[in-house]
Amino acid sequence: MCGIFGCTGRDDLGEVLVEGLTTLEYRGYDSAGLAVVGGSRAAPELRLVKRAGKLSALRSAVDGQDLSGTAGLGHTRWATHGPPTDRNAHPHVGGDGRLAIVHNGILENHEALRAELAGGVELASDTDSELLAHLVAVERDALAREAADVAAGAAQSATVGASVLGEATRRALGRCEGQFALAVIDARDPATIVAARRGAPLILGHGDTASWLASDVAGLIRHTRDVEALMDDQLAILTPESVSVCDLGGNPTRGHRYTVDWDVEAAEKQGYPHFMLKEINEQPGAVRETLLDRFDEHGRLRLDEEWVGDGELRRIDKVYVVACGTSYHAGMVGRYAIEHWARLGVDVEIASEFRYRDPILNPHTLVVAISQSGETTDTVAAAAHARDQRAPVLAVTNVVGSTLARAADGVLYTRAGPEIGVAATKTFLTQVVAVDLLALYLAQERRTLLAEELGDAFVRLEGLPELLDRVLATGDQIAELAAGLAHRDYFMFIARHAGLPIALEGALKLKEISYTHAEGFPAGEMKHGPIALIDDGGPVIALATRSHVRAKLLSSIAEVRARGAVVVAVATEGDTEIRAHADHVVYVPDVHELLAPVLSVVPTQLFAYHVATQLGRDVDQPRNLAKTVTVE
Ligand code: AGP
Numbered sequence: 001m002c003g004i005f006g007c008t009g010r011d012d013l014g015e016v017l018v019e020g021l022t023t024l025e026y027r028g029y030d031s032a033g034l035a036v037v038g039g040s041r042a043a044p045e046l047r048l049v050k051r052a053g054k055l056s057a058l059r060s061a062v063d064g065q066d067l068s069g070t071a072g073l074g075h076t077r078w079a080t081h082g083p084p085t086d087r088n089a090h091p092h093v094g095g096d097g098r099l100a101i102v103h104n105g106i107l108e109n110h111e112a113l114r115a116e117l118a119g120g121v122e123l124a125s126d127t128d129s130e131l132l133a134h135l136v137a138v139e140r141d142a143l144a145r146e147a148a149d150v151a152a153g154a155a156q157s158a159t160v161g162a163s164v165l166g167e168a169t170r171r172a173l174g175r176c177e178g179q180f181a182l183a184v185i186d187a188r189d190p191a192t193i194v195a196a197r198r199g200a201p202l203i204l205g206h207g208d209t210a211s212w213l214a215s216d217v218a219g220l221i222r223h224t225r226d227v228e229a230l231m232d233d234q235l236a237i238l239t240p241e242s243v244s245v246c247d248l249g250g251n252p253t254r255g256h257r258y259t260v261d262w263d264v265e266a267a268e269k270q271g272y273p274h275f276m277l278k279e280i281n282e283q284p285g286a287v288r289e290t291l292l293d294r295f296d297e298h299g300r301l302r303l304d305e306e307w308v309g310d311g312e313l314r315r316i317d318k319v320y321v322v323a324c325g326t327s328y329h330a331g332m333v334g335r336y337a338i339e340h341w342a343r344l345g346v347d348v349e350i351a352s353e354f355r356y357r358d359p360i361l362n363p364h365t366l367v368v369a370i371s372q373s374g375e376t377t378d379t380v381a382a383a384a385h386a387r388d389q390r391a392p393v394l395a396v397t398n399v400v401g402s403t404l405a406r407a408a409d410g411v412l413y414t415r416a417g418p419e420i421g422v423a424a425t426k427t428f429l430t431q432v433v434a435v436d437l438l439a440l441y442l443a444q445e446r447r448t449l450l451a452e453e454l455g456d457a458f459v460r461l462e463g464l465p466e467l468l469d470r471v472l473a474t475g476d477q478i479a480e481l482a483a484g485l486a487h488r489d490y491f492m493f494i495a496r497h498a499g500l501p502i503a504l505e506g507a508l509k510l511k512e513i514s515y516t517h518a519e520g521f522p523a524g525e526m527k528h529g530p531i532a533l534i535d536d537g538g539p540v541i542a543l544a545t546r547s548h549v550r551a552k553l554l555s556s557i558a559e560v561r562a563r564g565a566v567v568v569a570v571a572t573e574g575d576t577e578i579r580a581h582a583d584h585v586v587y588v589p590d591v592h593e594l595l596a597p598v599l600s601v602v603p604t605q606l607f608a609y610h611v612a613t614q615l616g617r618d619v620d621q622p623r624n625l626a627k628t629v630t631v632e
Pocket of ligand 1: 371422423627
């Protein structure tokens with residue numbers, strides 16, 4: 001949800017900022033812009049370029065312009081207040097035009113602030129963010145007056161880290177309600193960037209001769225691996241030589257500093273036409289990584305960090321999984337494994353609804369919060385609500401140091417590497433595998449599985465990467481199928497049992513990137529209404545791998561075929577009988593039915609991908625979406 005990138009200490013700011021924004025564009029692509037403090041040393045000035053549309057529009061606009069300078073900020077926008085136009089693009093300028101701000105988040109008291117500023121400033125946009133720029137300018141002017149009073153012998157004026165811009169920003173934020181990750185530059189303080197966060201991510205980069213900031217580490221790894229995640233209600237002052245952090249009360253403190261181990265190549269396309277296709281193909285390796293080194297020296301399964309004691313885990317009597325979108329579907333798959341192996345009741349909840357229905361939580365309720373980014377506001381808020389009720393929270397996330405990881409009692413990391421395509425693929429698969437691991441871990445701690453059974457289940461998980469390679473080999477067949485069906489205007493996905501989340505996920509993926517209407521249904525529900533949608537030739541994709549309810553699924557397939565549906569079945573290798581029930585069959589290898597979703601989801605990802613490319617869609621940056629949703 002909006003990408004922020006900033007640098008102080010590099011002269012070639014135009015190129016550096018556009019390159020930084022390129023790695024963050026997946027966060028929002030309604031408009032893009034940048035501001036640098038350029039001009040001469042004697043008379044530094046603010047230079048601003050911004051354009052509606054994708055980053056390519058900004059790239060063309062900056063071509064040939066002198067955007068060298070001392071400090072600069074860039075922004076890619078996912079619109080909340082005001083349509084995606086040039087004037088609403090960030091950065092926004094405040095005061096006399098020498099100060100610029102980029103912002104990710106929502107100011108909840110924007111109406112009151114707008115009314116307050118109305119008499120004194122002329123607003124140039126419809127955004128809430130511009131108000132911030134003016135507020136900082138107002139505070140900076142107030143500080144200048146205080147400084148003049150000091151010079152005239154009045155009381156000392158207090159500033160954060162001896163930075164007037166820092167103090168002005170701190171004071172301005174004291175008047176703001178809502179969420180923000182923001183950064184400010186000012187031509188009067190040409191090599192300084194001030195940054196702050198509450199509820200939206202911001203990562204600082206420590207370099208030898210330059211300092212950086214970005215909405216996520218993917219933007220920074222080209223420049224530094226020494227990073228510091230700013231925490232909520234912290235403010236940072238960056239100069240080329242230093243990064244200092246204080247809280248919003250002005251007291252010195254620190255963020256969460258760590259070293260990033262992702263490599264630069266992992267965040268590039270490496271010859272694939274789209275990130276999504278690359279990431280689908282990376283799934284065997286991602287699953288392998290997620291399973292690596294999961295046993296301690298006593299042969300016991302372990303999570304990534306020490307957390308609630310064994311005794312406490314044995315007292316857990318209920319599990320809630322909270323997540324959004326694709327992560328929610330991963331939680332749905334995990335429910336089958338936790339209930340079956342650990343014998344614990346599991347409810348899987350949409351995170352944005354969870355806390356508002358007053359769920360019954362206590363120290364014996366385990367809340368598993370799943371989020372690839374670890375920044376999804378709804379999921380972070382659901383986890384915070386659970387912790388307020390003293391329920392232990394385990395985060396399942398792909399991002400070390402993310403808000404969710406830091407807010408939880410324990411973390412289970414998926415190790416998928418950076419995922420750039422807006423549609424989640426490899427992070428989904430690794431989430432499913434991570435929750436399977438959690439199910440086995442709970443079974444171990446609660447002693448609901450014998451050591452032998454646990455070992456067998458883990459060995460099955462370890463076999464998945466090789467089987468995934470075989471599923472990926474169906475790519476050409478799926479591309480051909482997609483070419484034949486791409487122009488249909490409605491798709492149904494049906495399944496039962498552990499296949500159901502894959503029906504929902506397959507439909508979500510297809511909607512997301514092809515803009516074609518698609519829905520997933522429990523096959524048994526078809527006859528209760530959705531079957532009315534079937535007409536002659538309407539495509540139905542059936543997740544029909546081996547399971548104890550396969551015969552029941554075949555009945556549902558027969559019912560839709562009797563009404564003219566064209567059925568594509570994803571079935572288990574060796575199942576020749578399915579040919580009589582489906583028009584097309586895509587085979588995946590045979591595995592335990594609880595693990596089948598890990599394989600059967602891949603044909604649905606490939607199908608969505610090929611339908612979208614057939615329709616000429618922007619696969620990696622589908623319209624209206626953003627990869628990380630940091631607004632409620
Ligand atoms: C996935 O393809 C979607 N882009 C979206 O549903 C996503 O899964 C959801 O926004 C949750 O994101 P998270 O995993 O980062 O919390």
